[in-house]
Amino acid sequence: MTVEATLQHGQPEMTKRMQLHAHVSQLQDENGLQYLEIDNPLATGKIALQGAHVMQWQPKFLSDPVLWLSSNARYIKGRSIRGGTPICWPWFGAHPTDSTLCPHGFARVIPWRVMDIDATQTGATRIILEMQQTPEAQRQLSYPYELTLTITIGRRLRIDMATTNLAEHPFVIGEAFHTYFNVSDISNIHITGMQDCVYMDKLLRYERNVEHNALAFDGKEYDRVYVNHSADCAIHDSGYNRIIHIAKSGSDATVVWNPGAEKAGSMGDMGTADEWRKTICVETTNALDNMVVINPGRKHTLSAEYSIETL
Numbered sequence: 001m002t003v004e005a006t007l008q009h010g011q012p013e014m015t016k017r018m019q020l021h022a023h024v025s026q027l028q029d030e031n032g033l034q035y036l037e038i039d040n041p042l043a044t045g046k047i048a049l050q051g052a053h054v055m056q057w058q059p060k061f062l063s064d065p066v067l068w069l070s071s072n073a074r075y076i077k078g079r080s081i082r083g084g085t086p087i088c089w090p091w092f093g094a095h096p097t098d099s100t101l102c103p104h105g106f107a108r109v110i111p112w113r114v115m116d117i118d119a120t121q122t123g124a125t126r127i128i129l130e131m132q133q134t135p136e137a138q139r140q141l142s143y144p145y146e147l148t149l150t151i152t153i154g155r156r157l158r159i160d161m162a163t164t165n166l167a168e169h170p171f172v173i174g175e176a177f178h179t180y181f182n183v184s185d186i187s188n189i190h191i192t193g194m195q196d197c198v199y200m201d202k203l204l205r206y207e208r209n210v211e212h213n214a215l216a217f218d219g220k221e222y223d224r225v226y227v228n229h230s231a232d233c234a235i236h237d238s239g240y241n242r243i244i245h246i247a248k249s250g251s252d253a254t255v256v257w258n259p260g261a262e263k264a265g266s267m268g269d270m271g272t273a274d275e276w277r278k279t280i281c282v283e284t285t286n287a288l289d290n291m292v293v294i295n296p297g298r299k300h301t302l303s304a305e306y307s308i309e310t311l
């Protein structure tokens, strides 16, 4: 299959498969990209090693996936996959001084390597990945650091990203789990946990306002950064009769984004027709007012845990 055909159909063909653990296989696609497929008694999941990108997670007690994955996502070296949980690191949004560098940082398009796989006491699968120090990564950030991601796939999905400063000076990072949740329809949901919080509206030149209500969506683009927001939040979905709970730590901002019809239509990888209506990004973040300073020899961890309550 050619790259063009891959773009059109959204799902690349797998050419190699290798069992790494009782519940984990490693696959390689026709473009040379590697993936992990997880199937344990509690859940199934899929991770792209480019970007340490959780593409799919579905607890076995649920009939609908929790993460949204675009039907025309691109599976190409150096491109981020549209859907799942892209990792934004070491900056969020545009690079502060160099607009030629990858938006949301390079960690989402660099290959990561598997460091360890084990099973937890509850039967979940825990996978530890480390970002590779490729020339492309070094070109964009020259000082020494270590970046690891621990992904735990079970009835809950937990992601912990640890940044260790190996340099002799402090450094500052922006970061996020840019998670695309699967919802029945954007008009069926509301999000709680942001009431009384200050947000910066990216669509109004970062104007600040206070959020008074639960968040609701009318199909127009929505792009807000809730600053100084370290509380948990929840997506209430009256169509799927479920609540997605988002618990977090090491995060002082939350971004909520949906492109709306017009922008989705211009993006090229947001799926066909109204697929954009089936997702909302709720991003566990440190950005803008809440970037993180990491001192030499210190480690900072960003964590999110997603769980589902059926109604």
Ligand SMILES: O=P(O)(O)OC[C@H]1O[C@H](O)[C@H](O)[C@@H](O)[C@@H]1O
Pocket: 080, 103, 104, 178, 202, 223, 224, 255, 256, 257, 281, 283
């Ligand atoms: O297209 P991407 O680089 O993945 O970014 C997609 C979106 O990510 C975030 O949520 C930002 O707040 C948006 O401004 C941006 O459009």
